Amino acid sequence: MNSRSIRRPSSLCRLNSSMNILGRGAEAVVVEHDGVVVKERLKKDYRVAVLDERLRRQRTRRESSILKKVNALGIPSAKFLDMDDKTMEVEMSFVQGKKLRDVLDNHVHFAEQIGKIVGKLHTNDIVHGDLTTSNLLVHEDVVSVIDFGLSFISKKVEDKAVDLHVLHDAIKSRHYDVHEECFNLIIKGYSHSNPNASEVLERLKVVQSRGRNKK
Ligand SMILES: Nc1ncnc2c1ncn2[C@@H]1O[C@H](COP(=O)(O)OP(=O)(O)O)[C@@H](O)[C@H]1O
Ligand SMILES: [Mg+2]
Incomplete structure (x- = not known):
């Protein structure tokens, strides 16, 4: 200290x-x-x-x-x-700004920035572990990510796919009306910033179908 x-x-x-x-x-x-x-x-x-x-x-x-x-x-x-x-x-x-939880519904375009951030984290093997719109803040059109309390380092495609799955579920439950548009933009941003995006997105489909089978 x-x-x-x-x-x-x-x-x-x-x-x-x-x-x-x-x-x-x-x-x-x-x-x-x-x-x-x-x-x-x-x-x-x-x-x-x-x-x-x-x-x-x-x-x-x-x-x-x-x-x-x-x-x-x-x-x-x-x-x-x-x-x-x-x-x-x-x-x-202190990061200034509002929680995306409170603004995303009316400003869906921020979803692309979310995707870029997550793609960059994953490219560097950082799995956030708690991707929700309460852990994303926006100020002057710049999105920031906070709360690395459940984060860990992993090279595993599975861990990254699960991270995206958690984000998908969080967006679906909190921003239902815009969730499809949001997630498409997230994927767009993610694909720009993570060179291994296609592999993770393929695995995401498997993770999601596993989730559906459990229900
Ligand atoms: N560095 C920060 N700047 C601004 N607000 C923050 C910061 N860290 C946390 N917060 C606020 O506090 C809340 C709780 O912090 P967080 O790190 O997400 O803890 P928890 O693990 O309890 O979710 C966040 O949702 C956010 O509103
Ligand atoms: Mg939090």
């Missing part, structure tokens, strides 16, 4: 009125203060303490290292600032 982060009032117990709570999910609480976002992974009382700590430490480290990679690739996202694997915090810049 550098000195800047030691000074920062990040932990939950130090939460105060000048901080904005951006999210409080099952896994983490996300707060913003002066343009800096702190994501803190919460203790789970139902997990054995030692395992819980190991899991949170592993996820905190992984999220940090993937965010650094994403920054190095120039993919629009939060800038990694710091991490602390004792307090289980990742510190990053």
Whole structure:
């Protein structure tokens, strides 16, 4: 940790009125203060303490290292600032903008940018793991991707196809009226930015038919 982060009032117990709570999910609480976002992974009382700590430490480290990679690739996202694997915090810049969840229905064209981003992630073997329109922000026509909490590195075509499948399902359930148009644009963008797109898209068909057979 550098000195800047030691000074920062990040932990939950130090939460105060000048901080904005951006999210409080099952896994983490996300707060913003002066343009800096702190994501803190919460203790789970139902997990054995030692395992819980190991899991949170592993996820905190992984999220940090993937965010650094994403920054190095120039993919629009939060800038990694710091991490602390004792307090289980990742510190990053605040990304301005609205969630695509709230604007996609009326601005379907952003879907092509989503596809380009995912294609670039996959070309670099980054599987996001939680591609939903809540983890995509848009500001001044630029789409950013956030929340690498479930991300991992994989060369497997299957993992990339499943990542797209999750995105497809998220768009279908949240943006039903425009989901077909959106997904076509996603595929268009994806095909531009991932040289191995056809292989992943072929596998996506298999993943989807597997899903249908299960129902
Ligand atoms: N760097 C950031 N800049 C702006 N908003 C953010 C940032 N990180 C998270 N958020 C907001 O907080 C919410 C929750 O953060 P996220 O990393 O997605 O955690 P969770 O794992 O709980 O979904 C996001 O949907 C987004 O609205
Ligand atoms: Mg999220």
